[in-house]
Amino acid sequence: MAKKMNRRSFLKYSGAVGATTAISGFPAILRSQPKEILVGAVHPVTGPAADIGVSCRRASLLAVEEVNSRGGIKSLGGAKLKLLLGDNAFKEEQGRMEAERVMKEGAVVLTGPFSSGVAMTIATLCEQRQIPFVMDVAAAANITQQGFKYTFRCFPTSSNFAGNEILYLETLMKEKSISKLKAVVSNTGDLFGRDQGATFIKFFKDKKFPVDVLAHIEYPLGIQDLSAEVSKIKALKPEILIPITRPGDAKLMITELYKQRVELMALIGSGPGLYEPEFVRDMKALSEYTMDNVPWYNPQGKMYKEVNDRFSKLYPGKYIDTNSGYSYLAILVIADALERAKSAKPEDIKEAVKKTYFKQDLMVGGAVTFNDKGDNVNADTAMVQVLGGAVKVVMPAKAAEAKYVFPMPKQLWERGM
Amino acid sequence: MNLNLLLQLAVSGFLLGGVYSLIALGLSLIFGVMKVINFAHGEMMVWGMYIAYTLFIWTGIDPFFSFLVSAAILFILGYLLQRTVVNRILDFPEAMQVLPLVGMAMVFENSARIIWGPDYISPQSRFALSSLSLGNVMIDVPRFLAFSLAIVITIVVLFFLKKTDMGKSIRAAADNRIGALLVGKDINKIYAVCFGIGTACVGTAGGLLVPIMPLSPHIGAPFTMISFIIVILGGMGSLAGAMVGGFIIGIAESIGPELITGLFQGVGLDLEFPNTMKQVVSFFILIVILLLRPQGLFGGRRA
Numbered sequence: 001m002a003k004k005m006n007r008r009s010f011l012k013y014s015g016a017v018g019a020t021t022a023i024s025g026f027p028a029i030l031r032s033q034p035k036e037i038l039v040g041a042v043h044p045v046t047g048p049a050a051d052i053g054v055s056c057r058r059a060s061l062l063a064v065e066e067v068n069s070r071g072g073i074k075s076l077g078g079a080k081l082k083l084l085l086g087d088n089a090f091k092e093e094q095g096r097m098e099a100e101r102v103m104k105e106g107a108v109v110l111t112g113p114f115s116s117g118v119a120m121t122i123a124t125l126c127e128q129r130q131i132p133f134v135m136d137v138a139a140a141a142n143i144t145q146q147g148f149k150y151t152f153r154c155f156p157t158s159s160n161f162a163g164n165e166i167l168y169l170e171t172l173m174k175e176k177s178i179s180k181l182k183a184v185v186s187n188t189g190d191l192f193g194r195d196q197g198a199t200f201i202k203f204f205k206d207k208k209f210p211v212d213v214l215a216h217i218e219y220p221l222g223i224q225d226l227s228a229e230v231s232k233i234k235a236l237k238p239e240i241l242i243p244i245t246r247p248g249d250a251k252l253m254i255t256e257l258y259k260q261r262v263e264l265m266a267l268i269g270s271g272p273g274l275y276e277p278e279f280v281r282d283m284k285a286l287s288e289y290t291m292d293n294v295p296w297y298n299p300q301g302k303m304y305k306e307v308n309d310r311f312s313k314l315y316p317g318k319y320i321d322t323n324s325g326y327s328y329l330a331i332l333v334i335a336d337a338l339e340r341a342k343s344a345k346p347e348d349i350k351e352a353v354k355k356t357y358f359k360q361d362l363m364v365g366g367a368v369t370f371n372d373k374g375d376n377v378n379a380d381t382a383m384v385q386v387l388g389g390a391v392k393v394v395m396p397a398k399a400a401e402a403k404y405v406f407p408m409p410k411q412l413w414e415r416g417m
Numbered sequence: 418m419n420l421n422l423l424l425q426l427a428v429s430g431f432l433l434g435g436v437y438s439l440i441a442l443g444l445s446l447i448f449g450v451m452k453v454i455n456f457a458h459g460e461m462m463v464w465g466m467y468i469a470y471t472l473f474i475w476t477g478i479d480p481f482f483s484f485l486v487s488a489a490i491l492f493i494l495g496y497l498l499q500r501t502v503v504n505r506i507l508d509f510p511e512a513m514q515v516l517p518l519v520g521m522a523m524v525f526e527n528s529a530r531i532i533w534g535p536d537y538i539s540p541q542s543r544f545a546l547s548s549l550s551l552g553n554v555m556i557d558v559p560r561f562l563a564f565s566l567a568i569v570i571t572i573v574v575l576f577f578l579k580k581t582d583m584g585k586s587i588r589a590a591a592d593n594r595i596g597a598l599l600v601g602k603d604i605n606k607i608y609a610v611c612f613g614i615g616t617a618c619v620g621t622a623g624g625l626l627v628p629i630m631p632l633s634p635h636i637g638a639p640f641t642m643i644s645f646i647i648v649i650l651g652g653m654g655s656l657a658g659a660m661v662g663g664f665i666i667g668i669a670e671s672i673g674p675e676l677i678t679g680l681f682q683g684v685g686l687d688l689e690f691p692n693t694m695k696q697v698v699s700f701f702i703l704i705v706i707l708l709l710r711p712q713g714l715f716g717g718r719r720a
Contacts, residue, residue, distance in 0.1 A: 047635050050535030189693040219692045224630045224639070227429040227557065228671045229692055235422040248537040251631045255539070259548040260555050282539045282631075413546075 037079050037344050039064070039334060040102030042086035042095060042112035042122065043327070048222045049090050049114060051247055051278050052323050055315075056114055056136065057085060059324035062311060063331035073335065075342040081335060088118045090190075090221075096121040103129055108346050109337075111330045114323060116140035117191040123151040132350040134337075136330035137323050140195040144373040150346075152353050152370050154330050156295050156379040158195045161270055162203040165242075165293045168383045168395045169211065169268070172406055180210045184233050186217040186253075187244035187271075194218065196244045196271060214238050223249055230256035239265045245273035254286050258412040265407035266291060268383075275384055275391045277318050285415040287386045289408040291394070296382040297325045299393055299401050301361030321391075325363050333358050333368055364399055421553050423679075426672040428554055434667020435564035436622050436629075440640060441647035441659040442571055443618030449654030450591040450611045453503055456518040458644055459637030460525035461616050465491050465623025466632045467533050470540055473627070479543050481562055484624025491620025492613040499612035504605060522641070529634040539631040563625035570621055574614065575656060587611045591654075619644075643699070650703050652716025661714060666699050673698030 041060045044053035064081045072078040084107050086098030095118030099110060103125075110126060110133045113119050119138035123146070126133040133151045135143075141157045173181065187197035197216060204211050214236045217229050226249060233241065241264055243253055250273030257264070270293040273279060280287045297304045297320055307328060308320045320328065333356055338344065341352035358368040366378035383395035385404050394404035440462060447455050455461075465487040472483040502521060506514045539545075547558040578584035590597040590607045598604050630636075647666050651658020677690040677698070706714060 046530060046535055048633070050530075050633070050635070051537065054535060189691075217692060220696075222636070222639070224636060225433060227433075227560075228426050228675070228695075231422055231425045231429065232675065235419050248631045248633060248636075251537060251539045255546060258546055259557050261548070261550075278536050278538075282537075282541070284541065 035079055036082050037073065037076070037338060038082055038084050038102075038106045038108060039331070040084045040086060040099065040105075040107035040110040040112075041327075042088050042098045042102065042110065042118075044090040044114050044118070045087045047090040048248060049246055049272070051276065052272055053087070053090075053114060055276075055318060055321070055324040056112075056327040058315060058318075059311065059320065059327040060111065060136075060331050062307070062314070063328040063335075066307075067331065067335045073338045075339050076344060079344070081331070081338075086112070088113050088115065088122075090115050090118065092117050092121045096125055099125050103131060107131070108344050109134060109334055109349050111136055111327070111334065113138065115190065115192065116143060116195065119143050120191065123148050126150045130350075131346045132353055134330050134334050134353060136326040138192075140191050141199070142195070144375050148374065150350055152333075152356075152374040152376075154326050154333060154368055154376050154379065156365075156381055157375055158192075158199045159203075160379060161196060161293060161381055162199045164381045164383075165200060165268070165270055166203055166207060166209055168293060169209070171395060172404070173210070176406060180212060181265075182212045182214055182237070182239045183242055184215050184217060184236055184238040185213055185242045185244070186219070186229065186233070188221045188223075188246050188249060189218050190221045190246075193221070193244050193246075193271070200242065200244075200270070211240075219249070221246065223252070226252045226256045227260075230260050230262060233257075234260050234262045237263075241267050241269075243267060243269045243274070244271040245269060246271070247273045247276060247278065250274050250279060251282060254283055254290075254412070258286060261411075261413055263411055267408075268293065270294070272323065275321060275386070277321075280386060280389060280391070281317075284389075286412055288389075288415065289385060289387070289405050291383055291385045291404065291406075293381050293383050294322045295326065295379060296322055296364050296384055296393055296399075298361050298364050298399060300399065301363075303360060303362045307362060320362075322363075329360060329362055329368065332360070364393070423672055423675060425554050426675060427668055428556065429560065430668040430671025431664060432557065432560040432564040432667075433629075433671070434664035435567045436560075436625060436663075437643060437647060437667050438660045438663025439567040439571055439622040439625075440619050441644040441651070441663050442574065442656060443615035443622075444644045445648045445651070445654055445656055445659040446574075446618070447612055447615035448648065449656070450587055451503065451507060451608055453507065453514055454518070454645070455612075455615065456515060456641060457498075457522040457525055458616075458619055459640035459642070460522045460529075461491060461494065461637075462619045462623040462626075462640050463529055463632065463634060463637040464494070464525060465620030466627050467529055467623075468620070469624035469627045470538065470632060471533075473540055473542055480624050480627040481542075481544065481559075481566070484566070484621050487620040487624035488617040491623075492617040494620075495616025496609045496613035498616070499609040500605070503612060504608065507608075522637070526634050526637060533634065535634060537631040537633045540627065542628045545628040557629075559628040563629060566625055567622065570618070571660060574618065577614075578656075583607075583610060587614075646699055646703055649713055650706055652713030655713065655715040655717070658713055658715030665702065669698050669702055670695045 043056040068080045072080045084102040086102050088095035099122045114137045116138045127148050135153045137155050139158050187193035268291045274290050274292040311320050336358050337352035341348040364382045365380035371377050382393045384391050385394045392402040393399050444458050468487040469480040469483045544559045549556045586607050647662035651662030674690045674692050681688040
């Protein structure tokens with residue numbers, strides 16, 4: 001569907017551009033500019049995060065359509081953006097291969113890739129080929145600590161995540177007058193999960209935060225049976241669980257917690273899996289009260305409302321969330337850089353991306369602007385919670401749509417499923 | 418070491434082991450008779466899962482009943498696959514037999530992706546969330562049902578092979594292909610039926626797994642791998658070996674990490690064996706068994 005739309009609009013626009021050029025006769029200098037700027041978008045549209053990958057790809061395509069319908073890149077004579085789609089299947093080696101392919105096909109700038117592990121391989125490749133890489137989603141802190149000059153990240157880093165998790169937990173504990181919490185941290189064994197889990201535990205320890213981490217449980221990506229891990233969690237009797245998940249294991253985790261009757265005050269996660277439309281659809285009442293600390297869309301934002309309207313009209317039942325939101329944003333950042341660069345050469349684009357100051361109210365956080373490492377200094381996370389079958393921002397107070405519910409009023413198995 | 422936890426882990430592992438056995442039984446049967454390794458095994462299981470899921474969505478029939486439909490459709494698929502692809506490669510060298518079947522695995526995986534989409538789905542069927550507690554041990558009802566049905570089906574398959582005419586012909590063909598041909602058996606048909614039974618086993622297992630784990634087109638490959646380990650461990654082509662191997666792997670992966678951590682701490686080491694490495698446990702067992710008994714636990718003498 002997405003592909004068809006893209007071709008149709010592409011034909012329409014290239015037709016329109018052709019006609020205008022023929023009729024009005026652009027000055028020669030403009031006519032020599034490229035009519036089309038190729039952008040590589042490599043997302044995991046198959047494999048263990050395929051649902052997220054597909055929604056990222058759809059958001060990127062929607063953003064490209066938006067840019068083109070506003071007249072393309074004006075400083076380049078209205079050149080249109082065109083996405084070269086790639087699939088990284090959540091595998092490092094395939095991510096690199098696909099990135100290489102889109103570069104060969106002429107991509108001058110890349111976006112993607114959702115997975116931190118894949119981000120690392122593509123970033124290394126982009127550095128070699130000197131092609132700018134504007135990452136939409138990838139959180140592992142060390143990607144931008146390699147001294148790369150061509151890699152930029154719109155997404156928050158794992159230290160942002162951990163810092164905010166502590167901030168939100170602190171507020172929560174103060175408001176509910178809790179002095180100490182016993183927690184178990186669990187995570188998937190991919191780069192993001194490991195980095196996130198380890199950073200959390202380190203932050204708790206370094207800041208002497210009154211959260212007692214009883215155990216750190218790690219399991220492989222794409223696991224199909226979590227009964228052993230959950231039995232272990234049950235034996236430790238934690239008060240809260242901090243799960244760092246992916247779509248499949250998030251569902252497994254919740255059903256196992258239900259079946260094994262694990263008593264918890266709350267699930268306060270930090271990662272994908274616990275807020276997507278597919279999670280709420282399948283888990284129904286079991287998804288209620290699940291909290292997650294994520295970079296989120298800004299529910300009060302004008303831009304968010306417009307984009308989400310179009311997105312959910314195109315794909316009924318889906319909405320712009322963390323990942324698709326950042327994919328959309330990354331394309332706008334690229335378009336903005338192209339506009340300022342007045343050139344489609346990778347080197348010029350890189351220089352322009354570096355100077356980005358892109359105001360937005362699509363996602364929580366301020367204008368997109370990169371520090372010398374390439375991290376977006378204004379990226380931020382919010383605490384969301386599933387309430388009444390919808391995902392609501394509950395913290396920070398200034399973006400909150402609802403008051404958080406803590407502890408869970410009903411354990412998982414008391415919810416009449 | 419927490420004994421209660423170990424017992425819980427052993428029970429969960431044992432119950433899942435029953436389903437593993439059924440998956441491996443199909444692979445072992447096909448290998449035992451045709452000497453072909455079905456590399457599309459896990460992907461065919463995913464098809465079994467999706468068929469049971471689709472029936473559940475359309476008609477509301479619980480996967481614990483509709484697995485019979487999965488089995489029937491997978492039988493037909495297996496039969497056709499043998500007739501069109503596998504039959505042509507029977508006399509090829511082993512390395513050349515691998516490629517067409519790996520290719521079929523890709524066809525199955527990607528056609529599932531086209532038909533059902535890439536999302537993880539976990540349908541809320543009736544028994545999906547029920548569990549019983551016996552003292553301190555929790556018994557997962559869908560897992561227990563899957564286990565019991567898997568055992569019943571395994572017995573039915575074994576009975577079929579021992580007692581029926583078709584079963585006897587299959588065993589005859591496995592024993593001596595030329596001999597079976599000389600006494601007038603239709604070898605092609607026997608092979609196709611046998612392949613169909615093997616894939617029907619894995620289709621059944623797929624249906625039984627729907628209430629237990631979320632389904633997605635790409636989850637098949639690890640199951641091909643695990644059933645392959647089980648079959649080698651139990652002895653290539655030995656049906657009893659597949660059964661026992663399934664239980665060994667199920668229990669080992671479940672209690673392994675905890676037990677090893679316990680052992681580490683018992684000798685005064687402050688180390689934890691991570692759950693991410695639980696496959697190391699199964700491979701370790703596999704290597705040990707292959708060192709001590711290269712033909713596998715129940716493997717007969719090889720010429």
